[in-house]
Amino acid sequence: MTILATEGLTRRFPRVTALDQLTVTVGSGVTGLVGANGAGKSTLIKILLGLLEPSAGSAQVLGMDVTTHGAEIRRIVGYMPEHDCLPPDLSATEFTVHMAQMSGLPRTAARERAADVLRHVGLYEERYRAMGGYSTGMKQRVKLAQALVHDPRLVLLDEPTNGLDPQGRDEMLALIRKIGTEFGISVLVTSHLLGELERVCDHVIVIDGGKLLRSSSIAEFTQTTQTVTVEVEEGQEALAARLTELGETVTAHGRMLLVHVRAPETFDTLRDAVCELDLCLVRMEQGRQRIEDVFREPVNV
Numbered sequence: 141m142t143i144l145a146t147e148g149l150t151r152r153f154p155r156v157t158a159l160d161q162l163t164v165t166v167g168s169g170v171t172g173l174v175g176a177n178g179a180g181k182s183t184l185i186k187i188l189l190g191l192l193e194p195s196a197g198s199a200q201v202l203g204m205d206v207t208t209h210g211a212e213i214r215r216i217v218g219y220m221p222e223h224d225c226l227p228p229d230l231s232a233t234e235f236t237v238h239m240a241q242m243s244g245l246p247r248t249a250a251r252e253r254a255a256d257v258l259r260h261v262g263l264y265e266e267r268y269r270a271m272g273g274y275s276t277g278m279k280q281r282v283k284l285a286q287a288l289v290h291d292p293r294l295v296l297l298d299e300p301t302n303g304l305d306p307q308g309r310d311e312m313l314a315l316i317r318k319i320g321t322e323f324g325i326s327v328l329v330t331s332h333l334l335g336e337l338e339r340v341c342d343h344v345i346v347i348d349g350g351k352l353l354r355s356s357s358i359a360e361f362t363q364t365t366q367t368v369t370v371e372v373e374e375g376q377e378a379l380a381a382r383l384t385e386l387g388e389t390v391t392a393h394g395r396m397l398l399v400h401v402r403a404p405e406t407f408d409t410l411r412d413a414v415c416e417l418d419l420c421l422v423r424m425e426q427g428r429q430r431i432e433d434v435f436r437e438p439v440n441v
């Protein structure tokens with residue numbers, strides 16, 4: 141099912157083209173939008189919410205055109221902005237109840253719903269304290285709660301792990317996964333940290349300079365590569381020489397040998413060579429592609 145789609149989407153600012161002919165389709169589940177700072181991620185999110193006009197091209201969210209149906213889109217889509225935007229004198233409860241009422245819920249329902257989402261994101265007693273005294277992790281949780289409070293069908297999360305320590309980042313990533321799986325809400329989440337999205341997304345879109353570099357499922361991204369990493373305790377050079385003699389392509393990489401898998405028999409050749417030379421094998425592992433590799437590959441749309 142298509143959740144959002146863009147076609148030749150372009151946004152020019154006076155000095156820079158933030159989005160350049162971006163054509164992409166996003167289905168249900170958790171989708172990561174990856175790109176370096178300035179790649180155009182926030183610009184895309186603002187256009188999808190109908191808050192910014194495209195210079196050219198088109199975009200649809202849940203079947204609605206962003207230029208004509210902004211208000212309807214914002215009614216059924218949650219948005220977690222990148223920057224700190226919480227009023228410091230309000231408590232998380234007051235703020236989230238207010239946001240629920242803004243989305244049309246009556247006061248009692250808004251209070252119940254706010255209490256539920258704050259609990260889901262892991263804010264308990266502290267939700268009654270003024271947010272000015274919150275840690276970055278707590279503020280990110282409130283921003284996430286207000287994005288969920290009106291029971292959206294899709295949430296757009298702009299850099300939700302920004303400023304978090306490793307534990308806070310892990311907890312936020314687990315929450316994002318839960319939103320996508322247990323709550324059944326589709327998620328588009330941006331990050332400039334490529335590795336972290338691998339853990340929570342079903343699909344990843346990589347953009348650079350406003351252009352699409354790649355859009356693939358995580359399974360495709362992390363498929364096995366044609367290289368086996370081999371580590372032996374001693375005798376690395378002898379093993380490399382023997383494998384080359386047997387017709388394999390070998391490169392030394394620190395303590396490791398990288399062996400190109402030219403055919404399934406490469407694994408047998410490797411095993412036999414290690415036995416023949418009486419070496420102690422520490423590791424033999426087929427490589428997996430990582431999202432980071434996309435930035436090292438030639439442009440491939």
Ligand SMILES: Nc1ncnc2c1ncn2[C@@H]1O[C@H](COP(=O)(O)OP(=O)(O)OP(=O)(O)O)[C@@H](O)[C@H]1O
Pocket residue numbers: 153154156157158175176177178179180181182183184222299332
């Ligand atoms: N309102 C604006 N006026 C002028 N230039 C802008 C404006 N908004 C964004 N830009 C420029 O457009 C480009 C893309 O910015 P955008 O904020 O979309 O990137 P991003 O991928 O979200 O990066 P970051 O994570 O750093 O926000 C940048 O070069 C930025 O300076």
